Amino acid sequence: MTTSVPSQHCDTLIRNAFLIDGSGTDPVVADVAVLDGRIVAIGSLDGWQADSLIDAAGKVLSPGFIDAHTHDDTNVIRMPEMFPKLSQGVTTVVVGNCGISAAPVTLKGDPPDPMNLLGQSSAFSYPTFSSYVAAIEAAQPSVNVAALIGHTALRSNHMNTLDRAATDAEIKGMRDQLIEALEHGALGLSTGLAYGNAINAPTEEVLALAEPLAEYGAMYATHLRSEFADILDAMDEAFRIGKHARVPVVISHLKCAGVENWGRSSEVLAALEQAGKHQHVGCDCYPYTASSSTLDLKQVTDTYDIQVTWSEPHPEQGGKLLAKIAEEWNVDMTEAARRLMPAGAVYHCMSDDDVNRILRHPSTVIGSDGLPNDPLPHPRLWGAFPRVLGYYSREQQLFSLAVAVSKMTGLSASRFGLSDRGLVKEGYWADLVLFDATTIRDAATFTDPMQPAHGIEAVWVNGVLSYRGEDKKATGQRAGRFLARNRIQADAAGAAAN
Template structure:
């Protein structure tokens, strides 16, 4: 149980003093027993701080204190403004989210009608108010979300702004318009460019379009993150395409939610990781992964199959079918799976399309960081939205012993901050921003399930964002503090 006392005046003073914690600093180093002082939103001291006094002291005996978790793969773009409490993330220890993944972002966006698939994952038309990236940054800071926000710019979003239709390649003039918007975003702190080349509104973009669009990234120290053109049989070709784009743009590559999807692809994770390692000899490459064997996105006819379960999470024309398996709906309607899916669209789905062995192998790889890929606007979201990070700590580290607790924390903090250029984040170090999580290593676990997904995790006892207590685990409630801010990429602009 988290307990606090109030100290008397003294010379070495701070705002918060967390005593007797088992500190896992985010570097991958083993835990160290220490006190941690926080002052003016930063870590002021670490060690045996008997001569320090604070306005608030916390006895963390028997608990782990780590950096706040960084969710590198989210679709919280509009939610950090519309629902700034961000309870699904805060309650699992997340203190920073990276938005703008899979080629879709809230900014810069100008819609001609309803958002095209899969931009509709971010909300309906009224959720998009940000024609420039600068306007999005301003809106995030005005909303004062409970957690920090860093952002990529989506390729599909840029295509939407400049093309009359998305089922073709962009022209030179359209690419020039996209590049100008990307440059404006980079000037205002965007992390880089993301693509979602598997989706119908980006799949007709040839590699050359992305090569040309990515060229400004290096000048600003940006990166290239990609939902591969295929995560199924053609995954190796899709990976090679991403490596080619990274080499051409001279920037790091992050493969989003790396997986071996589809029954015919099960068992190929060693081959896939070998391709990643081979590329890493010549360029900076990495990946993120969510800790589940099921994916979630919009309902896609290309992914409809009878080989594994597909759960429909929402449907615009048939909302009453949300929560049912596609097989059940098809049987009720007396049609085949593809006909049922077509009738349901636009819709969302959870695809139980991966094997445990592949997920274990990818998640444990040294190049992998953790991202939830949660979909906050789904009426019945994949449980990763609420449970991804405690699941890594509880199920994969403590129960399955896939890696040590220090390694688990590293994959969710320090390694993530370094990869995405988040300066003075991701580590418990003097001078760093005090984004911190206190948890019970023996009880921490995810509570969210596929049938009951909106459940806060167990074992997260306290969360601080920029030195402000944002979440109390003993009553599983957020505080009134909303101390998050927009985080601009900190790599300095260089000459092209």
């Protein structure tokens, strides 16, 4: 802690904050000084002067939240204000998850499912990763951007059909593009092996593709091949790929999906912990019992509600339950889904107990998995992070506020190799959120999802005040930047090994 030094000057001085620094340690009351985008002093700064002085008495100051799992790939360029994320305190998004990324991509027609979640074909104009980085820097979004490279995106670049395994020549072409991306700061490789355009990729294809990752200190993130009955086999496949490539593994949106799978979270987490004894593994999770993606015939069931969020051939059915649409059309649910496709859906497929257990686990970080291009998005797009702080920490007391913040900041930054981020610490970038711990909560609902959260007082990105909570508006000052990967150290990335 820095003691008061007379006549020091800074750009922003936040006084009397209830400081939760992102490390998981107990809060302290302190002042924080920001100069040229970085935190320059923390402590009792009575003698300091500032261009902007904020009295934070009674409010929590924490690092800006890191959304570890997003599909904001094209939106950070097309809609750089990024208001759904900024308004909930997110200052960094990790894009390129689930095997789908905006770059490197050269489309031969319409984007294949589920790449259509990222936008229409016109949104994909980055044939190299370096061109994507340049576009981010030119757009200067309101939040920082770090990026994974999608396996399905690479497949679509090099294969004339995606319903088979890649040839050796096609894998070499994919590897060359992955290496170019790693050389320009990509975090690593992601897969979405549950999806129709990747499910026919054998494990050996991913093993070969992942081999360059270790040389660049990169990582492997995966939407498992199954989140249903075969989840343990799918986890074993992920761990095998990470071990072969000698890199950390992050399991995306870890869940026990499907009624027949409810109650298996203890078993699933035990498998994660067992793997963590031998390699570096972790997971992310969103704080809801419903998932959201494209409408998938394999997931059509009458054991839980499925809400259609959009449909290209039948846009008038958006917002309705699939069962209701099937009833109106006098067909079964599978036939109704087939007629609606391509379409999106929210699947109410998880139990509270499983979500609570996974969220609470020390290796879990928070990701929204929000879909910003859905006309009726899952409320996680606007509310995931305040929901963790308000509902899960304050109301359910699932974990302390300091632990909740660390899951959204310090732990995420270390796992993804984001240097000088994720902590309120001298010398670190001033990505900061000021919030009211007594009132913070998500306002977005499944019927009215585009609602900014309550309780966010202010957000700074790289030292720039970007959001004011008093009027729930962005300031218009966009200070985000592309964050190149720092070499991911095994001791930092392997939370489950601790």
